[in-house]
Amino acid sequence: MSSSRDDFGIAIRSALLQKGARQKFSLVFLLIISIIIFLLDTYQFKFIKLTKILINDSIYRATNIATAPFKMLPKLNEKIKETVFAIEENKDLKAELKNFRNKEFQVEFLKNQNDSLRKILESDVKIRGKSILAKVLLDKDSPYLKSIVINRGSKSGINKGMPVVDGNYLIGKIVEVNYLSSRVLLLNDLNSRIPITFGKEPIQAILSGKGENKPVLEYLPELYEPYGNQTVFTSGKDGLLLPGIPVGKTEMDELNVKVKLFSDPNQLSFVTVQLINTNKDKF
Amino acid sequence: MAILYKNLRASIVNSLPLIILYYLSISEIDTHFSNMFAILSFNLQIIIIYYWMLKNSSVLGNGHIFFAGVINDVVMGLPLGISSISYLTVSFVASYIRQVTVNMSLFTDWFTFLLAIFFSNLVYLVLILNFSDLQISYVDMSYNAFFTFLFYPFIWTIFNFYQKIMLLRVDD
Structure with missing residues (x-):
């Protein structure tokens, strides 16, 4: 009985006082500190x-x-x-x-x-006269034929030979008319022949397509000395095209006089057909 | 560099229970799940203190337990020192059990934990009733004690597993 009580006392003492390897404070010390803090706080000391x-x-x-x-x-x-x-x-x-x-x-x-x-x-x-707007339906480039197809035909009053312009500038004429569509022969086509005039005199000539972007001037006066950068207009001598439609500017190329067209024939989306009276026989 | 990293890692692993104890004390996070289950609440701090003072007293240390108690009092608005006394009581019971027990198992730990809860709550109750004007619900306190006791085996299993990891780190 006495031994048991001793063991209990030893265990209690050991638990309270033993600090252990890494402990700085014993349990009893901390308990006392806790009780002091508690009492100080409970009794509201100023400190x-x-x-x-x-x-x-x-x-x-x-x-x-x-x-x-x-x-x-x-x-x-x-x-x-x-x-x-x-x-x-x-x-x-x-x-x-x-x-x-x-x-x-x-x-x-x-x-x-x-x-x-x-x-x-x-x-x-x-541009004087009646005209009709047309949309370019087809402009597929071909080495043999430089033409476009527009969405206007005989229904809209279009006839063969009517001039076609892009803005103010001539681009070609109608060569084929259908009920709802037409074909426009461009100025640079090998088959295109347009009477033109340029210079102060003024000089008459024929603008002939060569299948390239720039058509050439033919049938120039014999003693004429050509020079570049002159504005070329339609002469209207054929009775089909109105006179005075701007076409392009002359450019010298060795012996030939080429014309740089004002309107790029490869960049057409909308064109205007001038509805003028054309004589089918003349065309 | 490798030794430094190894020591740092071991230090973090060994300090985790202490970090949890401090974090539970300092944070507003509590183990009261009244919003989920009206009566469910348990005191994880007591479980941590009891387990680690019983198994490996060098992990926590009485000084840290004391400070954790003071912090808990400040956060909870209790009279200063009351949680420290309560926690140190648990630590005392654990130290005593460690002194008198040779073979420790889950069941011996669990049974003796009942003593720790009893004395801890007794001290807490005596101090509150006699030295402060605070009103406490005995029913809530009883539920808290009951669930703390009930959850001990579950936490014991986790800590036991963690202690094995700690021992592995030491042996590395």
Whole structure:
């Protein structure tokens, strides 16, 4: 009985006083300190009040920082939901933006088309006589034939031989008329022959296509010394074309006088057909 | 460099229970799940202190337990020192059990943990009732004690596994 009590006492003493290998304070010491702090705090000593204020402030701040990640969890959840929603929304908006961009391209295309049409309409004012606007349906380049197909035909009053202009500038004449379409022979076609005039005198000549971009001037006066950069106009001598339609500028090329056309025959989208009375026999 | 890294890693592994103890004391995070289950609450700090003072007292140390208690009092708004006394009581019981027990198993630990909870809550209750104006719910306190006791084997298993990892690190 006595031995058992001794063992109990030894164990208690050991538990209270033994510091252990890495412990600086014994249990009993810390218990006493705790009890003192508790009593001081309970009986509201001034010294402990000030100390407690200091400790509280420090620990509250530390607590605030320590719990910040957990406080952020609901926010994080909210953020994740928002992000998922934003991703979905972004997907939809991207699709919508793509759609708008396509529409923007369409608008740009229509704007350009409108500008072209306006130019043509403006040019119509300058060119005397009745005219009709036509869209180029086909402009497939061929080494043998330089022509375009337009969406106007006999239904619109188009006849063979009618001059076709791009803006103010001559580009060719009608050589084939269908009910709803027509073929325009371009000035640079090998078969194209147009009477022109240029210079102050003025000089008459024939503009002949050679299958290249720049047609040449033929049948020039014998003693004429050609020079470049002169504006070439239609003379109207054939009775088909109106006189005074600008065609291009002369360019010297060794012995030949070439004409650089004002309107690029490869870049046509809309053209104007001048509805003038043409004599089929003359044509 | 490798030795430094190894020591740092071992230090972190060994300090984790202490970090958890301090974090539970300093943070507002508690083990009260009243929003999930009205009566469910348990005191993880007591489990940590008891287990590690019983198994490996060098992991925590009485000084840290004391400070953790002071911090807990400040955060919880309890009279300063009350949690320290309560925690040190648990530590004392664990130290005593370690002194008198040779073979320790889950069941002996679990049974003796009941003593630790009893004395810890007794001290807490006596101090609150006699030295402060605070009102406490005996029912809540009883549930807390009951669930702390109930969850001990579960936490014991986790800590036992963790202790094996710590021992492996030491032997590295």
